[in-house]
Amino acid sequence: MSAIPLPVYQLYEWNHAILSPWRAVADATRVFMQNPVNPLSQTPLGRGMAAAAELFERTTRRYGKPEFGLLETMVDGQATSVHEKTVWHRPFCNLIHFERMLPAAHKKDPKVLIIAPMSGHYATLLRGTVETMLPDHDIYITDWIDARLVPVQEGEFSLDDYIEYVIEMLHYLGPNTHVMAVCQPSVPVLAAVAVMNEDGDPRAPASMTLMGGPIDTRISPTAVNDYAESKGIAWFKNNVVMAVPFPHAGFGRRVYPGFLQLSGFMGMNLDRHVTAHQDFYSHLIVGDGDSAEKHRDFYDEYLAVMDLTEEFYLQTVQVVFIDHSLAKGTLTYRERLVDCTKIINTAMLTVEGEKDDITGTGQTEAAHTICAGLSDDMKVHYEQPGVGHYGVFNGSRFRSEIAPRIGDFIRTHDQDLNLIASKAKKTKKV
Template identity: 45%
Template sequence: MKGMFSYDLMESTRNTNEWLGASARAMSSYPIWGLVPHPMFKVLSAWGRVTERSFARMVIKPDWGIRTVVGSDGRDHLVDVETVVSRPFGDLIHFKVMGRDPMPRRVLLVAPMSGHYATLLRSTVLSLLPDCDVYVTDWINARDIPVSAGKFDIEDYTLYLVEFMRHLGPDIHVVAVCQPAPITLAATAYLAEAEPKAQPRTLTLIGGPIDPDAAPTEVTDFGRRLTMGQLEHLAIQRVGFKYAGAGRLVYPGLLQLASFISMNLDRHTKAFSDQILRAAKGEAKERDAHNRFYDEYLSVMDMTAEFYLSTVERVFKKREIAQNIFTVAGQRVDIGRITDVAVHTIEGEEDDISAPGQCRAALDLCTGLPDSKKAFHVEPGAGHYGIFAGKSWRNNIRPLVLDFFDENSGLPNRRRTGKPEIRAV
């Protein structure tokens, strides 16, 4: 499957479905059909609108949509998303709140590179902005990166994080969500040995596979069932002629999206059927719950083949980080070198992607860290998404994380907004 043909075939299929939806919507929306006393045309128009929107979203990068935040002075402050560090495969962006005094808490959110854009953390950013100065790793879609930019694997990812942490300085609080948790732990250990003064104050790991074998799930078992050769043959394709990264080997976002949907096919089928019926009745809205969720969920990005394959092989199969034998540029990264950075692990009791135990394994690896600088929390009843973006995050986990920042910063616990008042589009 490494040829461009398979990649372009997927894109052609997506494009055709988008066109079919647009055609059905246009043809069935003519006023003349209002004279026909049959619901078929309304249902066909609704199917067209939902289908066109869904397949169009797959190649659109979502906007952050964060316009203003209410400050402690009670006034609206405009939010500007600025690029602080620009690199070929990912940028460090800053949510600059205009006219607000400098915040004592500075947070680096390490977004997953797992098929979705960093905007997957939009609600996490929204919840932190009233109390923190927020930075986010904004990974770039591999299909848009020319082959001349070179490779990007798990070691390059680690070095990117090291560079971002160095740039932000030692007063930063790092929060890694899901997939990057083990790599962020390694990047912190790398800094602890190479440049101890540049280490962050705290490291919070949320639902990440530090040790995938600690509590196997369907996701981790998938990596076990296939050999690396089989995985490369089935998952890797070359970017087609349409994009700047033509010829680059990638794990296509569309392919990963298909696997995501297949895992919960019944639920997604019902969600779209219900939305079509709502649209036919005139009850669907531009920003209703269905569209808000699927506008983000369907927007996918390609990963470089070398990053995807090296992550599966080294994190899941060989468990290099779990066994503390991970290397960068031929040098071992010893997690035991972390002696000053307070580490907090957070897991969801019902997490079926990174089950409880996988993330907490990080604390056992930090052998040089005193127990007073270690903390863990298992959120009762929470699934994977809920621990960083859902009700569990907003009501229970976010306050714990902010308290953890303060306890390990020499700062008094500050008054926080329980329900941040933020306007977003």
């Protein structure tokens, strides 16, 4: 007789509900102990109680979706306001445009579609990526929607749907769009570009940049890759897929919960996270506000997670980490074989991090072998020394060394800029 599975997701929700009044008490304690009118606020006891209360509240909180908060950027040395605008919508995704209020004389910048990973965290994880690219590019980004918020009647969302969404967004943005895929979306983006190139689609992107993506996980397999392959798809279906509990809008939808993904990521570096929280407590005690604020900013983002649909999650595990379908040339989209050798009109840049422990070195570069029909002058590979997975798309090395290379690559293959340069050249000759 098989055991009745525990309603883990429901227990998780109950746990949050039970802790709610205690979080309220902890927050009130923090406010009281930090109030300058309170004489205890200036004592070691008062600071210790305030720090402990904040630490408890933060470690038991459910973190909501963060904001991008990008209200301004620098264009041509001038501060320019930025407005977030949803320009395209589907049940599982919004397309956000970071609209810059540019002067009329400003020349047209390359149009870039950033495909954020749908792997548990929100698109705001790429805030630094967007912020770095904004001054010189017209930026759009996929804002994936938490599956527990999507009613069951909206239907399923599979890997095929993901690829279709990418194609539809590229159609919406029109010709001469440049697409950037960060980590997980490298596979569906490469598939979408292959389909569009094979169809001779005039709205196929002018270039694609694949960053830290698991194109071929047989190369330099990481702990993440080994874990997926050793367990098998049946284990994932039976152990990590759960029904969304009431009262969420997606009640009844089968999902891979974000809190499980987060637990896995934190478990890989548990000592580091424990130390970070100990340091946070110490910073609060001694009044090191800057260090404490950095901790808050990081974990406000890191601990905000979203659910993935069952079909998308299981298909991704099967196709990318177990079957290696794209690398072997057996991946299908809507029962149609995806042939990456048909990519001939979309230039490709692959970027990897030397110390990436999630996507091993060489996994993204494998796209160059798969895209055998693409001429050498249309593909470039770059490995950034000294960075891990997140350093590929964020941080000081990204800003100073990776982003400029991406910008140069995009401008080299931008059809509008090439047309302007060609006309200028002809005018000069005349």
